[in-house]
Amino acid sequence: MSKKKNTIGFDLDLSGRFCNGSLCFEGGKIKKSDENELTTEYSLENISEVCVFAGVGCGSMEMRKNGCGDEDNILLCRFSMTCMKQALEFCKMVNAYLKTGEEYEAEFDDGRCPNCGRPMLPDTKECLMCAKGSVVFARAFRMFKPYYLSVIRISLLLLLATGMTIVTPLVQGKLIDKYFSGLQSVPYQSAFGGLLRAVLLLVGVYVGGIVLGMVSTLMTAKTGCAFSHEMRYRLFEKIEQMSVSAVAKHTTGELIHRITRDTEFVMNMFVSDGSKLLEKAVTFVVVLGILFSIDPFLTLLVLLPVPLAVALFVRTNNTVRRNNMLLWRTGAKETSALNDVIRGIRVVKVFGNEDSEIKKYSAVSGSFCRMSIINGRFWALFVEPVSFIVGLGELLVLLVGGKMVLDGRITLGSFVSFNLYLAYIYSPLKWMSGLPRRLSQAVTSLLKIFDILDEKADQPDLDNSQKDFEPGDIEFENVTFGYSPYEPVLKNIDLSIKQGEMVGLVGHSGAGKSTMINMMIRLFDPDSGRIMLGGTDVREFDQRLYRKNIGVVFQDTYLFAGTVLENILYAKNDASFGEVINAAKVANAHEFIMRLPDGYNTVIGENGYRLSGGERQRIAIARAVLRDPKILILDEATSALDPGTEEQIQQAFGRLVKGRTTVAIAHRLSTLRHADRLVVIENGEIAEQGSHVELLKKRGIYYSLVMAQRQLSTKE
Numbered sequence: 001m002s003k004k005k006n007t008i009g010f011d012l013d014l015s016g017r018f019c020n021g022s023l024c025f026e027g028g029k030i031k032k033s034d035e036n037e038l039t040t041e042y043s044l045e046n047i048s049e050v051c052v053f054a055g056v057g058c059g060s061m062e063m064r065k066n067g068c069g070d071e072d073n074i075l076l077c078r079f080s081m082t083c084m085k086q087a088l089e090f091c092k093m094v095n096a097y098l099k100t101g102e103e104y105e106a107e108f109d110d111g112r113c114p115n116c117g118r119p120m121l122p123d124t125k126e127c128l129m130c131a132k133g134s135v136v137f138a139r140a141f142r143m144f145k146p147y148y149l150s151v152i153r154i155s156l157l158l159l160l161a162t163g164m165t166i167v168t169p170l171v172q173g174k175l176i177d178k179y180f181s182g183l184q185s186v187p188y189q190s191a192f193g194g195l196l197r198a199v200l201l202l203v204g205v206y207v208g209g210i211v212l213g214m215v216s217t218l219m220t221a222k223t224g225c226a227f228s229h230e231m232r233y234r235l236f237e238k239i240e241q242m243s244v245s246a247v248a249k250h251t252t253g254e255l256i257h258r259i260t261r262d263t264e265f266v267m268n269m270f271v272s273d274g275s276k277l278l279e280k281a282v283t284f285v286v287v288l289g290i291l292f293s294i295d296p297f298l299t300l301l302v303l304l305p306v307p308l309a310v311a312l313f314v315r316t317n318n319t320v321r322r323n324n325m326l327l328w329r330t331g332a333k334e335t336s337a338l339n340d341v342i343r344g345i346r347v348v349k350v351f352g353n354e355d356s357e358i359k360k361y362s363a364v365s366g367s368f369c370r371m372s373i374i375n376g377r378f379w380a381l382f383v384e385p386v387s388f389i390v391g392l393g394e395l396l397v398l399l400v401g402g403k404m405v406l407d408g409r410i411t412l413g414s415f416v417s418f419n420l421y422l423a424y425i426y427s428p429l430k431w432m433s434g435l436p437r438r439l440s441q442a443v444t445s446l447l448k449i450f451d452i453l454d455e456k457a458d459q460p461d462l463d464n465s466q467k468d469f470e471p472g473d474i475e476f477e478n479v480t481f482g483y484s485p486y487e488p489v490l491k492n493i494d495l496s497i498k499q500g501e502m503v504g505l506v507g508h509s510g511a512g513k514s515t516m517i518n519m520m521i522r523l524f525d526p527d528s529g530r531i532m533l534g535g536t537d538v539r540e541f542d543q544r545l546y547r548k549n550i551g552v553v554f555q556d557t558y559l560f561a562g563t564v565l566e567n568i569l570y571a572k573n574d575a576s577f578g579e580v581i582n583a584a585k586v587a588n589a590h591e592f593i594m595r596l597p598d599g600y601n602t603v604i605g606e607n608g609y610r611l612s613g614g615e616r617q618r619i620a621i622a623r624a625v626l627r628d629p630k631i632l633i634l635d636e637a638t639s640a641l642d643p644g645t646e647e648q649i650q651q652a653f654g655r656l657v658k659g660r661t662t663v664a665i666a667h668r669l670s671t672l673r674h675a676d677r678l679v680v681i682e683n684g685e686i687a688e689q690g691s692h693v694e695l696l697k698k699r700g701i702y703y704s705l706v707m708a709q710r711q712l713s714t715k716e
Contacts (some may be wrong), residue, residue: 006093008086008108012058012078023061023077025094026105030063032076042074048069050076050094052087059084061091065469089484096486104486136446143231144270150223151275154216158279161212163425164205166287169420186679220272228267235259235466238452241458252343253336258452262332262445269442273435282427287424295410298401302425304394309386313436320440322377328444330368335556337364345608368672379437390429394422459525465542469549471630472534473498474520474661479529481519487516491684493529502662504672506702507681513665516554516681520663521550533656551629553664555636557620559608564593565600567608567619571627579626587622589615632657634664669706678702 005026013034024031030042030050042063049064058080062073072198079087086108097103239247239255247255291299341348343359345453348357401418404410473495482488490512497503505513518524519531522538531538538546551571559567568580575583580600582591592615596602608616624632665671680688680695680702688700695702 005105005107008083008090010061010079010083010087011078011409012080014075016058020075023090025097025103026091028097030076030094042076044094044098049098052084052091054081054084057081059087061087087284090389092484093486095608106485109186113539136450137441139450140266140270140442140446142229146447147223147227147271149175150219151271152278154219154223154271154275155278155282157212157216157219158275159282160217161209162279162283166283166290166424167205168202169417169424216275219621220275224267224271227271231263231266232259235263235449235452238455238663242455243455243457244518246458247456247465249613251332251336251339253334253339255452256339257332257335258445258448261335262448265438265441265445266449269438273438276431277435280431283424284428287421291418291425292422294414294421295404297399298404298418300399300421300443301396304396305389305392306429309433311388312382312386312389313433319378323371323378324437324440324444327368327375329362330371330446334361334364334368337361360661375568379434386433387430390426390433394419394426397422414523451615459522459539459543461543462540465546466536466540466649467542469541469545469630470534471499471661472536473532474631475532476516477530477532479519479526481515481524483524488527489684490519490526493684493686495679495686495689497663499534499661500659501677502657502664502675504675504678505663505665505681506667506669506672506678506705507687508705510665511681512684513681514635517552517635517663517665520631520633521552522546548627549630550633551624551627551631552633553617553620553624553635557608557613557616559604559611559616559619561604561606563601563603564599564619566601567604568622568626568654571623576628580622583626584619586625588692589618589620589622592618609708630660632660632662633661634666636665636667669702 003271006026007022010021010023011018013021017549019034021032021034024033028044030044032040040126044063046066047063048066051062051064053060053062058078059077060078063075063076064070065072089106089108093104093106119248160613236259239259288299291302337360341361348354397419401410401415405412405415476493476495479493481490493516505516507513517526519526520538523542525539533541560570565577565580567576568583575601581590584593593600593602602610604610608619611619664672664675672678675692677689678692678695679686680700682701688695688698688702690698696706
């Protein structure tokens with residue numbers, strides 16, 4: 001996709017006509033260029049804000065002057081809704097400069113191909129319309145290399161099966177000329193005996209073809225399953241290795257679509273179509289040779305319409321690609337919508353929105369259906385006429401060949417054999433007429449698969465990453481981080497957490513507390529500064545080893561659709577049943593687990609929907625306890641517990657945190673009263689830190705938070 005630093009495009013001029021313009025933010029100024037390459041500069045000295053306004057089908061961007069009304073706004077540009085997203089991000093970047101005086105650098109994705117200007121598929125690095133199929137397939141063939149021999153074997157079996165039936169027209173032609181044409185007088189007994197032998201021969205041919213076909217079908221299924229399994233495994237492995245931010249760029253439904261449907265398209269192309277392509281091509285060449293041996297002139301008549309059909313397919317290549325691109329997009333949306341609704345079915349039920357969701361899914365599914373119909377209509381209106389054009393050769397043969405029989409230039413048996421062989425010629429041609437459609441679908445799917453496989457790790461392990469883990473002090477050294485460079489969530493954080501210390505992070509929602517613990521876990525890396533553990537930058541540790549020594553209980557507990565035992569064992573697969581029970585007792589979960597129908601073997605359903613919120617959270621706590629981590633991170637770990645259970649959990653935590661470095665977040669400040677130190681985060685910065693008593697004496701942000709909660713408790 002086209003990306004330029006601090007530059008976005010717009011597609012409407014001030015009067016609303018289509019144009020090709022751009023806005024660039026540089027040196028404290030906005031530079032506007034139109035399609036005639038005329039540049040206008042706007043200074044931001046007296047500007048208070050840059051705003052985007054959405055209209056009907058289009059939007060506009062304006063600059064507001066200090067102390068002036070709306071009538072004094074400066075209209076920068078207009079744009080269609082396709083440019084809305086990047087226009088909003090551009091405004092955020094400029095407004096961040098107006099607020100802080102710091103100029104940020106950002107790349108804006110306009111969602112269009114830099115070569116042809118067409119919209120690209122979401123999160124695709126290569127344009128489907130510009131992609132060279134030969135390059136895409138060359139890479140795919142390298143990936144398919146281990147399966148070459150299997151496909152060749154399948155093709156040989158198909159060739160043998162077809163080769164056995166190829167003799168049928170020759171036998172039939174010989175029978176006609178010898179016994180039925182009336183040109184030769186053969187005794188009845190001899191004629192019937194010859195006919196019987198020919199029929200027995202054909203029976204053997206048919207049986208042999210059926211057996212070979214069955215074997216080839218079984219081999220095709222085996223090879224196809226192996227290839228699709230490998231592709232799905234590689235895709236899933238890559239997704240598992242991607243960072244959280246990289247995965248977040250894609251919807252769950254889209255990723256599922258790539259792993260399931262796209263791999264299926266590619267498998268069919270390489271295994272099923274690949275083996276048939278070789279078989280059809282060889283059959284075509286062999287039968288063509290037989291036809292030339294019977295009569296060269298009639299063979300040329302058969303081939304006469306073929307170049308016209310090939311030319312038509314070449315001319316429609318772009319249309320085929322565009323249709324497949326739109327079909328993929330609507331199919332991915334349907335999968336995403338289905339995934340979202342099924343995962344959120346309880347929310348749908350609670351709010352009684354079944355009818356609304358049915359309508360939404362019907363609309364998305366309807367779009368996919370309409371696109372499929374458009375695609376099908378195109379092929380119905382294109383392939384069938386092309387098949388008719390190719391079939392004109394058969395009519396020419398019937399006319400010209402029939403006259404040749406009447407003139408005695410060719411025998412009746414040879415003419416019948418020739419016509420029977422036409423099926424062997426037109427069958428490959430008609431099969432190949434659908435090949436461009438399947439090739440285009442495969443290219444689309446391969447591009448989406450390669451996009452995932454080529455995703456560069458934004459948090460890679462170093463070549464010499466440390467394999468030994470020793471606990472120590474955690475230190476934030478001037479850490480700044482933002483999900484976009486012009487919207488920092490954390491700003492210049494300096495914080496030292498001693499080994500074995502329990503530190504509580506408090507503050508208003510959105511202050512940056514969860515971001516800090518996500519960076520401790522190394523789900524994200526700092527934009528600047530570094531996080532140290534025992535004097536070593538955490539980026540120098542092997543990520544898996546590092547995270548295995550961290551126990552985490554998130555606010556949003558996620559449980560897998562298995563048993564209670566499997567969910568607790570997820571933290572330590574080789575733990576004994578006794579260790580699981582001890583961990584559950586520490587988390588105050590053992591008693592309620594034993595009351596479940598099958599105890600620890602109770603299946604809890606997707607995300608533990610059969611359990612209450614408090615029960616799910618206690619299983620998550622038991623999971624963290626079982627890991628026996630060096631570092632413990634608690635993100636609102638007791639938020640779903642009733643006061644009585646919370647007190648018991650607090651006692652368990654008191655035993656658990658001894659000798660461990662613990663970082664905890666809690667909006668219910670009473671749960672952090674035993675922390676060694678409290679750190680107050682406000683607007684991404686450390687505002688206060690100290691013990692519970694010390695911060696109350698300061699009467700600052702922490703004091704106001706405590707008082708607000710006390711007033712709320714008093715009212716309740």
